[in-house]
Amino acid sequence: MIEVTDLTVRYGPAGGGVRALERINIRIEEGSIFGIVGESGSGKSTLAMTLMRLLPKSGTVEEGVIKLDGTDILKLPDREFRKMRGSTLSLVFQGAMNTLNPLIRIEDQVAEPLILHGEQNRAKAIEKAHETLQLVGLDSSTWRKYPHELSGGMKQRAVIASAIITGPKVLIADEPSTALDVITQVQIMNLLRTLQRTLKMTVIFISHDFPLVSEMSDRIAIMYGGKLCETGPNALILNRPLHPYTAGLIDSVPAVGRKKRISAIQGDPVDMRNPPSGCRFRPRCTKATDSCGSFDYTVTHAENEHDVYCTLYGN
Amino acid sequence: MTEEQHFLKLFAHNLKGMTGLVIVLTFVMMGVLAPFVSPYSPYATNPNAFLLSPRPSHPFGTNVLGQDLLTLDLYGAQISLIVGLSSAAIAVGLGLVAGLFSGYFGGVVDEIIMRIVDFFIVIPALVFMIIIAALLGPSTVNVILVIGMLSWAPTARIIRSMVLSIREWPFVESARANNAGSLYIMFRHIFPNVSSVLYGNAMLAVASAIFTQAALVFLGVGNVTAISWGGIIREAYATGALTNGDLSYVLPPGFFIFILIFGFIMIGYAIEEILNPKLRLRRQ
Numbered sequence: 001m002i003e004v005t006d007l008t009v010r011y012g013p014a015g016g017g018v019r020a021l022e023r024i025n026i027r028i029e030e031g032s033i034f035g036i037v038g039e040s041g042s043g044k045s046t047l048a049m050t051l052m053r054l055l056p057k058s059g060t061v062e063e064g065v066i067k068l069d070g071t072d073i074l075k076l077p078d079r080e081f082r083k084m085r086g087s088t089l090s091l092v093f094q095g096a097m098n099t100l101n102p103l104i105r106i107e108d109q110v111a112e113p114l115i116l117h118g119e120q121n122r123a124k125a126i127e128k129a130h131e132t133l134q135l136v137g138l139d140s141s142t143w144r145k146y147p148h149e150l151s152g153g154m155k156q157r158a159v160i161a162s163a164i165i166t167g168p169k170v171l172i173a174d175e176p177s178t179a180l181d182v183i184t185q186v187q188i189m190n191l192l193r194t195l196q197r198t199l200k201m202t203v204i205f206i207s208h209d210f211p212l213v214s215e216m217s218d219r220i221a222i223m224y225g226g227k228l229c230e231t232g233p234n235a236l237i238l239n240r241p242l243h244p245y246t247a248g249l250i251d252s253v254p255a256v257g258r259k260k261r262i263s264a265i266q267g268d269p270v271d272m273r274n275p276p277s278g279c280r281f282r283p284r285c286t287k288a289t290d291s292c293g294s295f296d297y298t299v300t301h302a303e304n305e306h307d308v309y310c311t312l313y314g315n
Numbered sequence: 316m317t318e319e320q321h322f323l324k325l326f327a328h329n330l331k332g333m334t335g336l337v338i339v340l341t342f343v344m345m346g347v348l349a350p351f352v353s354p355y356s357p358y359a360t361n362p363n364a365f366l367l368s369p370r371p372s373h374p375f376g377t378n379v380l381g382q383d384l385l386t387l388d389l390y391g392a393q394i395s396l397i398v399g400l401s402s403a404a405i406a407v408g409l410g411l412v413a414g415l416f417s418g419y420f421g422g423v424v425d426e427i428i429m430r431i432v433d434f435f436i437v438i439p440a441l442v443f444m445i446i447i448a449a450l451l452g453p454s455t456v457n458v459i460l461v462i463g464m465l466s467w468a469p470t471a472r473i474i475r476s477m478v479l480s481i482r483e484w485p486f487v488e489s490a491r492a493n494n495a496g497s498l499y500i501m502f503r504h505i506f507p508n509v510s511s512v513l514y515g516n517a518m519l520a521v522a523s524a525i526f527t528q529a530a531l532v533f534l535g536v537g538n539v540t541a542i543s544w545g546g547i548i549r550e551a552y553a554t555g556a557l558t559n560g561d562l563s564y565v566l567p568p569g570f571f572i573f574i575l576i577f578g579f580i581m582i583g584y585a586i587e588e589i590l591n592p593k594l595r596l597r598r599q
Contacts, residue, residue, distance in 0.1 A: 083494075085494045101486045102486075116495055159489075
């Protein structure tokens with residue numbers, strides 16, 4: 001189980017800079033798929049990088065705790081955490097096309113995490129790589145190829161193989177299907193779901209594609225401007241969105257075959273250098289009231305683990 | 316077909332590459348076979364046959380000590396190849412490591428390494444080499460070290476500029492997420508991506524080292540007693556062979572230096588053409 005408590009991450013110098021995440025609270029049950037949805041700059045990828053402790057040099061965790069099965073991974077000494085990075089916690093990157101080294105064979109790249117985590121016997125590592133590649137649906141004809149000889153979907157499968165070869169407890173998939181066509185996207189999603197079930201992993205699935213996330217996940221978190229809007233079980237959020245931003249997102253998704261007016265959310269994404277006081281979504285929200293300006297992001301509505309951060313409910 | 320076989324096939328069809336290879340191999344044979352094919356011992360002097368003009372017994376004539384010039388010219392290939400290849404290996408190795416560290420770490424490390432590179436590029440290398448070689452004392456090993464240590468800067472600069480862009484590629488970040496350390500990333504992930512330039516560059520480094528060695532010996536720096544083409548030209552100059560129009564004394568070693576350098580440069584171009592897809596010509 002992963003528990004994120006009051007996580008705040010800043011880019012830039014203390015006192016100034018930009019808070020990419022502010023007081024984020026998330027609970028992720030073991031063996032579930034947790035979806036995180038948000039537009040560009042909402043802090044999705046920063047959250048993923050913080051979980052992996054791979055923030056760029058300019059990024060600092062100001063406060064907060066990330067507990068993985070009870071241990072605070074942010075407090076672990078580097079040497080301890082390095083044993084977990086890429087083995088207990090794995091990351092599938094955004095833009096998989098380029099996450100493979102063009103000059104290293106597929107089997108070697110898939111075996112690499114094993115070798116980096118102390119496997120001395122190269123032949124054994126390669127053998128395990130073959131098994132894993134087979135598991136993600138790549139047959140022996142691809143094993144000794146170079147990345148440019150594979151299609152986008154195949155490359156993504158190889159990337160997933162290298163992420164799961166160490167048998168991670170938690171797999172973080174940051175936009176794993178971006179830049180793939182719809183058919184391949186579905187295949188990759190199905191693959192991730194199957195792997196999650198057979199390997200009993202916890203999957204954190206990050207995307208800006210709301211329909212895709214809702215189809216995949218058990219629970220969802222909606223993020224906006226470095227803040228949470230709403231977290232809860234998939235079905236609840238989808239059928240009864242409480243936060244105006246979530247509702248706006250759902251209304252802006254076209255549905256094939258259904259006569260439905262698509263409405264966009266008005267306004268521009270939040271300027272993170274100079275965020276509005278109170279609720280970050282306030283300037284774009286159609287239901288904003290005066291009290292929104294002093295909103296302090298306490299949970300205003302909680303039922304069936306469906307938490308909403310909005311003045312419309314309670315307060 | 317493996318990459319190696321594929322490379323060899325492309326190389327075999329590359330006119331420049333094959334020209335260069337034939338030239339270089341000819342000189343290698345010349346150096347290796349010199350003790351067996353030369354008509355005289357390179358060290359045997361003959362006070363009765365000094366400064367002879369070309370004749371059937373001495374096709375290129377003899378020098379001031381009565382040594383056969385053809386013999387000396389054949390032996391000269393040895394030192395040129397040894398010095399050229401070893402000092403280029405040192406220069407390219409140093410340049411690679413400096414470039415990788417500089418480009419990968421950036422910041423202070425980059426600043427320090429690049430200022431050292433600037434220093435070596437700005438100072439006239441030959442003059443600096445003369446000073447260092449004079450301080451170290453005359454020996455072939457010292458000449459190799461001096462040429463190697465003073466010619467890594469251009470390689471370092473080229474490698475650094477490539478590393479700067481390659482280190483931003485997602486696969487580097489992905490390797491980091493798999494727990495790879497800096498050295499591992501530099502040598503396992505980044506190095507293969509710069510190697511195409513490195514190999515082409517290495518051939519040019521060999522060519523330039525051969526020339527530098529000849530120039531140093533001609534100027535009397537380094538091991539002037541070892542038989543080398545630069546040394547033969549130096550003696551020819553000292554004995555006034557040039558003013559006498561004694562071309563068989565000067566031309567063969569000069570011509571050999573030129574051809575051998577040409578050979579290495581051609582191989583360098585060929586390697587670059589093959590490894591860099593942007594330069595590769597499609598064969599019908």
